[in-house]
Amino acid sequence: MSVEVMRTVIEAAEGRVPVDTLFTNAQIVDVYGQRVAPGSVAVKDGVIVGVLYDGRDDAAGTYEAIEVIDCQGRYLAPGFIDGHLHIESSNIRPAEYARMAATRGTTTAIADSHEIANVAGLDGLRFMIEDGRRAPISIKYMMPSCVPALPDEQAGAVISAADMQAFFAEHPGDVFGLGEMMNLPGVFMADPETCARIDAANQTPSKQVDGHAPLVAGKDLNAYAAAGIIADHESTIPEEALDKLSRGMYVMLREGTCSHDLANLSPMLLENPSRARRCCFATDDRAPSDALSTGMIDNACRVAIEAGIDPVVAISMASLSTAEAFGLDHGCRDPHELRGAIAPGKRADLLVLNDLTFATAPHRVYAAGALVAQDGTFVGEIAPEMAEVAALADELRASVKLPKLSLDVFDYAFKPGEAVIDVVPGKAITGMARPENAEGLRRIMLIERHGRGVSLQAEGADGDGPAGLGLVGKHIGRGWVRGFTITGGAIASTIGHDSHNVCVVGDNAADMMAAVEAVGQGGHVLVRNGEVVARIPLALGGLMSEGTAEDVAAQHDDFMVKARAMGIEPPLDPIMGIIFLPLPVIPTLRIRPEGMFDVTTFTYAD
Numbered sequence: 036m037s038v039e040v041m042r043t044v045i046e047a048a049e050g051r052v053p054v055d056t057l058f059t060n061a062q063i064v065d066v067y068g069q070r071v072a073p074g075s076v077a078v079k080d081g082v083i084v085g086v087l088y089d090g091r092d093d094a095a096g097t098y099e100a101i102e103v104i105d106c107q108g109r110y111l112a113p114g115f116i117d118g119h120l121h122i123e124s125s126n127i128r129p130a131e132y133a134r135m136a137a138t139r140g141t142t143t144a145i146a147d148s149h150e151i152a153n154v155a156g157l158d159g160l161r162f163m164i165e166d167g168r169r170a171p172i173s174i175k176y177m178m179p180s181c182v183p184a185l186p187d188e189q190a191g192a193v194i195s196a197a198d199m200q201a202f203f204a205e206h207p208g209d210v211f212g213l214g215e216m217m218n219l220p221g222v223f224m225a226d227p228e229t230c231a232r233i234d235a236a237n238q239t240p241s242k243q244v245d246g247h248a249p250l251v252a253g254k255d256l257n258a259y260a261a262a263g264i265i266a267d268h269e270s271t272i273p274e275e276a277l278d279k280l281s282r283g284m285y286v287m288l289r290e291g292t293c294s295h296d297l298a299n300l301s302p303m304l305l306e307n308p309s310r311a312r313r314c315c316f317a318t319d320d321r322a323p324s325d326a327l328s329t330g331m332i333d334n335a336c337r338v339a340i341e342a343g344i345d346p347v348v349a350i351s352m353a354s355l356s357t358a359e360a361f362g363l364d365h366g367c368r369d370p371h372e373l374r375g376a377i378a379p380g381k382r383a384d385l386l387v388l389n390d391l392t393f394a395t396a397p398h399r400v401y402a403a404g405a406l407v408a409q410d411g412t413f414v415g416e417i418a419p420e421m422a423e424v425a426a427l428a429d430e431l432r433a434s435v436k437l438p439k440l441s442l443d444v445f446d447y448a449f450k451p452g453e454a455v456i457d458v459v460p461g462k463a464i465t466g467m468a469r470p471e472n473a474e475g476l477r478r479i480m481l482i483e484r485h486g487r488g489v490s491l492q493a494e495g496a497d498g499d500g501p502a503g504l505g506l507v508g509k510h511i512g513r514g515w516v517r518g519f520t521i522t523g524g525a526i527a528s529t530i531g532h533d534s535h536n537v538c539v540v541g542d543n544a545a546d547m548m549a550a551v552e553a554v555g556q557g558g559h560v561l562v563r564n565g566e567v568v569a570r571i572p573l574a575l576g577g578l579m580s581e582g583t584a585e586d587v588a589a590q591h592d593d594f595m596v597k598a599r600a601m602g603i604e605p606p607l608d609p610i611m612g613i614i615f616l617p618l619p620v621i622p623t624l625r626i627r628p629e630g631m632f633d634v635t636t637f638t639y640a641d
Contacts, residue, residue: 036367044370047079048379050098054079056404057100058385061111063088066351066376076111078383081403082370086377106387109398112350113376114142114384115332116357117318118287119215119245119268122163122174123150123578124320124530126571126587128428129163130417133170135323135584137415138408139331140397142172142384143374145361147214147245149179153533154434154485154576156182156192157202162427162575164209169418171402173374173382175361177214177245178202180232183534184217184620185637189510189628190534191434191485196231203238212239212361215247216264217533217620220637223255233262241362249464249621252278260284266360268317269621271296271462273303280313285360287317288352290335292325293611294463297335301342311348315357320611324588324595330393337393346391371403431576435529435556437537438488438510441501445480445544447513449473454631454640456616456624458518460607463615467624467633467640468517476515478547481617482537483510483628484529484577514631516540519612522602524563525550526609529577531617536628538617559610561597569597571610 036044046052054077063074063086077085077098085098122132122144129146136144146167151159160179167174178199183190203210213236216222221229236244248259249269260282268287270276276286290297297316304311316335330337332353339349358364358375365373374382387399396411407415420428455476457466470476482488488496488503488510496505507513525541527550537554541547541562550562553570557577561569571590573580580587591610598609619625622634631640 036369040369043080044082044084044380047077047084050085050096053099053101054084055100056102056104057098058104058106058111060108061106062108063377064110064112064347064350066113066347066355067378069347069351071110071347076377076385078404081383081405083377083379083381083383085379110388110391111377112386112388113354114374114386114400114402115140115353116143116145116315116375117141117332118145118266118315118357118360119317120144120146120319120321121148121150122146123148123576125323125326125584126573126578126580127323127584128575128579128581129167129174130169131584133167133172133174134413134417135326136331137172137400137402138396138411138413139326140333140386140400141331142400142402144172144174145177145211145245145357146174147177147179149182149214149533150535150578151431151576152179152182152192152194153184153190154192154535154578155431157194157198158427158430159576160202162424162431164206165424165427169420169424171405171407171415173402175211176209177212178210178235178239179214180244181215181217181533184618186218186221188534188619189483189485189487189536196228196235199232199235200238203235208240210239212236212241212243213245215245215268217247219248219251219255219259219620222259222262230262233264243361246284247620248279250275256282268319269463271299271464273300276300276303280310285356286314288314288335288339289317289319290338291319292322293320293461293608293615295461297338298342301339301344304348305343308345308348311344311352312356315352315360322591322611323584324591327584327588330396333393333397340392350391428575432556432574434576435484435554436486436489437482437484437551438492438506439502440482440548440551441503442544442548443501444503444507444511445478445547447478449476449515453515454624454633456514456516456626456631458516458607458612460518460612463618463621465616465623465625470517473515475520476517477519477521477540477542478544479514479516479519479538479540479616479626480547481512481531481626481628482539482551484535484537508630510628512626512628512630514626516616519607520602520604521598524561524601526559526561526598526613527551527554528559528610528614529554529557529573530559530614532615533618533620535577536617538613538626540613559594561594561601563597563601569594
């Protein structure tokens, strides 16, 4: 904090100069004191400069203010912080994500942009940063730590420790920390490059390294925590979460569109509420249809309260705990950088709530003291797209480079006893089965889309055979999945975590081929009897739409109706269900362009 800023804050806090805004008649959610108490809050230049509690501070008088906002007895809570998410997984660009998030009370997002970085490298990250600047909420970008997710993954880019360091030097302060470290073998084996990437976080403002450690325990977990990795969002059972808490890590209770872990983890907090101080919330992946209808971090608060967690504790996990995890809650720093509580010297991210049930969107949302949303409607400002952002966006509109494919590639037989992905609805994890027949199974394929297959075909990879067959097992993975019950058609997507090759699931070869051909330059496609019946276009990197959140939500809702009609039953989400099947860093069985991959052994399954 500069001396000039400090003096301004002190003068306003002492009441010697008028404040900009005074919130009165509020029930203040005090996350430090773990209480709700009546009082008033003063804001100057986007910073909270004063908090006065009725009764205790009556003798101090009040503040002279340019604007007085009577909360009429409503609750005043700190703005929410999403501890870990991928904006791209909302299928909208950062500025549009911010507009959507603001309506649900998220005023800070810790965003890991490894999705677009796996497609477009550091230029993709630059697009996210620059587009995010247009928004009134605070987006803290983490440097993707694992591009690709595993060293031999077929992604569209590679980002080394040296690349990270160069980017930090060229864009000082633009990257907040290091994103989720998914390369578990690299950490466990003390791989020099992996360690160098972790160490690169020291060049960022937060110096923090986020984590990703599903089912990690014992000595491996000791090594992971000892490397300085601060948090994990992959716990699915209380025992796993407690293992990580006890090693000094923060645990993010994930409540997204695909993964719903919060209710399962809540017994750990009900048993001992003091653990909440080291727990926070994350959405990870949240579709606009869900975000707009049921919320984001506010939805996590509601789920926590329904599980029996005290509302003030839930709000604390949604704000203070996350701020503390990333070092955003204290210190002699620019007060616009401090957040997570309603207290002097913090950024004025404030929520006016009708009640503490989170059944509806916040009544009002303030970001740095400015009103940005009211009763679920965005009322803030998104700055116009500047030339640099437009140029970066243009580069993302031609990211899909698929090889030529024949019907023969999609038509293959089941082998009794072969490894089959067993879908676990509502979870990112999968199982592995080895059935003796194909009853109830569907074909699944993963087709590399970053140009490798195209190059090999140009060199004669197919020989005199059908197009694409020469790439099978190298750049086209083929297998089977159980529990993805699509009938009479196929679903394809250019989103396939984390390398984002084209994944397709179907019950017949012709519709699978038609679905892959229909993805064009990006999107989710549903084909029935040779006809495209639903589509969500994602032109930006094959990940993000150029439309609004409402546009994408409407397309998603239509897609869901059509997919349900084709036999994909709840709780399986047709889209979230398919896009995680290629993810090679979450157990158990996944598909890669080389074939079926066992994440527990990091080997290809027979």
